[in-house]
Amino acid sequence: xxxxxxIVNTGNGKGKSTAAFGTLFRAWGRGMRVCVIQFIKxxxxxxxEIRAARKLQIEWHTLGDGFxxxxxxxEKTANRARHAxxxxxxKITSGQFDLIVLDEMTYAFHERWLDIAQVxxxxxxxxxxxxxxxxxxxxxxxxxIAFADLVTEMREIKxxxxxxxxxxxxxxx
Amino acid sequence: xxxxxxIVNTGNGKGKSTAAFGTLFRAWGRGMRVCVIQFIKxxxxxxxEIRAARKLQIEWHTLGDGFxxxxxxxEKTANRARHAxxxxxxKITSGQFDLIVLDEMTYAFHERWLDIAQVxxxxxxxxxxxxxxxxxxxxxxxxxIAFADLVTEMREIKxxxxxxxxxxxxxxx
Numbered sequence: 151x152x153x154x155x156x157i158v159n160t161g162n163g164k165g166k167s168t169a170a171f172g173t174l175f176r177a178w179g180r181g182m183r184v185c186v187i188q189f190i191k192x193x194x195x196x197x198x199e200i201r202a203a204r205k206l207q208i209e210w211h212t213l214g215d216g217f218x219x220x221x222x223x224x225e226k227t228a229n230r231a232r233h234a235x236x237x238x239x240x241k242i243t244s245g246q247f248d249l250i251v252l253d254e255m256t257y258a259f260h261e262r263w264l265d266i267a268q269v270x271x272x273x274x275x276x277x278x279x280x281x282x283x284x285x286x287x288x289x290x291x292x293x294x295i296a297f298a299d300l301v302t303e304m305r306e307i308k309x310x311x312x313x314x315x316x317x318x319x320x321x322x323x
Numbered sequence: 324x325x326x327x328x329x330i331v332n333t334g335n336g337k338g339k340s341t342a343a344f345g346t347l348f349r350a351w352g353r354g355m356r357v358c359v360i361q362f363i364k365x366x367x368x369x370x371x372e373i374r375a376a377r378k379l380q381i382e383w384h385t386l387g388d389g390f391x392x393x394x395x396x397x398e399k400t401a402n403r404a405r406h407a408x409x410x411x412x413x414k415i416t417s418g419q420f421d422l423i424v425l426d427e428m429t430y431a432f433h434e435r436w437l438d439i440a441q442v443x444x445x446x447x448x449x450x451x452x453x454x455x456x457x458x459x460x461x462x463x464x465x466x467x468i469a470f471a472d473l474v475t476e477m478r479e480i481k482x483x484x485x486x487x488x489x490x491x492x493x494x495x496x
Contacts, residue, residue: 153488163475165332165342172338172345172372177493179375199345202352206379249493282494299488301481302336307474315326315472320350320422321455 152248154281156273156298160256160290163304164322170251170284171199177282178206182248185241189234189287190214190254198320209247211237214254231258235269242277249282256287259294266293273297325421327454329446329471333429333463336477337495343424343457344372350455351379355421358414362407362460363387363427371493382420384410387427404431408442415450422455429460432467439466446470 157173159166174184186203191212203210213234214227235258241250258264270293277283285294295301317323330346332339347357359376364385376383386407387400408431414423431437443466450456458467468474490496 153483153491155483155488155491155494157494158480159338160480161478164473165338165345165475165477168345168349169338169342169477170345171348172341172343173494175344175348175375176341176371176496179371179373179378180493182493198349198352200352202348205352282491295480298481299483300337301479302338303478303480304338304342305334305476305478307331307333307468307476308471310326310328310472315328318326318328318455320353320355321328321330321346323349 152280154277154279154283155300157282157284158290158294158298158301159284159286159304160288160301161303161305162288163306164309165304166286166288167253169302169304170253170286173284174208174249174251177249178208183246184249184251185209185247186211186251186253187234187238187241188212188214188253189231189258197323213237228261228263231261231263234258235264239272239276242273242281242283245278247281249284251284251286254287255285256290256294259291260289266291270294270297325453327450327452327456328473330455330457331463331467331471331474332457332459332477333461333474334476334478335461336479337482338477339459339461340426342475342477343426343459346457347381347422347424350422351381356419357422357424358382358420359384359424359426360407360411360414361385361387361426362404362431370496386410401434401436404436407431408437412445412449415446415454415456418451420454422457424457424459427460428458429463429467432464433462439464443467443470
């Protein structure tokens with residue numbers, strides 16, 4: 151029987167979301183039913199990964215509004231993140247998926263828009279045993295790391311911005 | 324103008340190749356021309372990522388023979404890795420690609436099947452300026468890190484094998 155893993159990609163480096171999308175690609179290759187819920191990324195973005203998902207008819211929800219620390223209406227951002235979790239709960243219990251990516255969800259814990267203890271308690275009760283979940287984002291809370299099966303920290307060793315090279319389409323977004 | 328990045332995903336954790344495949348997915352979403360050359364992975368594998376690539380008609384070469392430290396015929400493995408580099412050189416200079424993934428290439432440096440100084444000198448002379456390259460694998464040599472634009476270390480924080488959970492199809496392979 152399949153053992154649904156709780157996977158966490160955290161750290162200050164690149165590759166947290168990207169590795170989640172790589173897993174999605176791999177799972178999709180095996181005919182698994184996959185879904186992405188993005189907690190932060192703005193709906194209006196025209197990201198390479200969203201274009202790819204559209205081409206492949208992968209279910210993909212962008213529920214954030216492009217949160218930054220300078221966001222003018224933080225309560226609106228918080229509400230969008232809470233709405234993303236409600237949608238995630240619906241998808242998790244739907245029985246329609248084998249793998250769900252909760253992209254940049256950790257920010258919602260960090261900003262206290264969501265309570266980590268409540269989220270874990272809900273998952274323990276409601277997550278189907280076979281369903282794989284991937285949670286990405288910086289500063290994963292210790293409770294989430296304790297709860298997870300597979301945790302990887304992506305550490306930045308060297309970044310092109312520091313060499314004056316701009317973000318490259320198709321590579322970084 | 325596009326600045327072709329040299330990207331290195333290294334470290335002892337999961338997600339080195341997976342993040343490369345995520346970038347591939349993203350770049351493919353933008354209509355970029357992508358190609359993968361795997362230095363170690365055996366041709367006979369029926370991996371989720373290869374199935375996905377086949378569905379998307381992405382050019383994908385598996386030139387390894389599933390190298391392990393217990394491999395019986397190490398010279399054969401070495402020759403396959405050298406052949407992978409020859410193919411990579413051909414693809415790099417072909418003008419047919421925007422992004423090429425050199426998956427698990429670092430093992431070839433580590434095992435001294437390829438000379439890192441020679442490879443870098445060749446890239447400096449022959450790599451088109453706009454072409455992005457991603458090199459993955461443990462123990463990336465310092466020369467490669469110095470040469471790269473973007474380097475991420477994937478660190479294992481927690482792994483399900485240590486909890487007695489087997490590798491899960493579609494997630495880890």
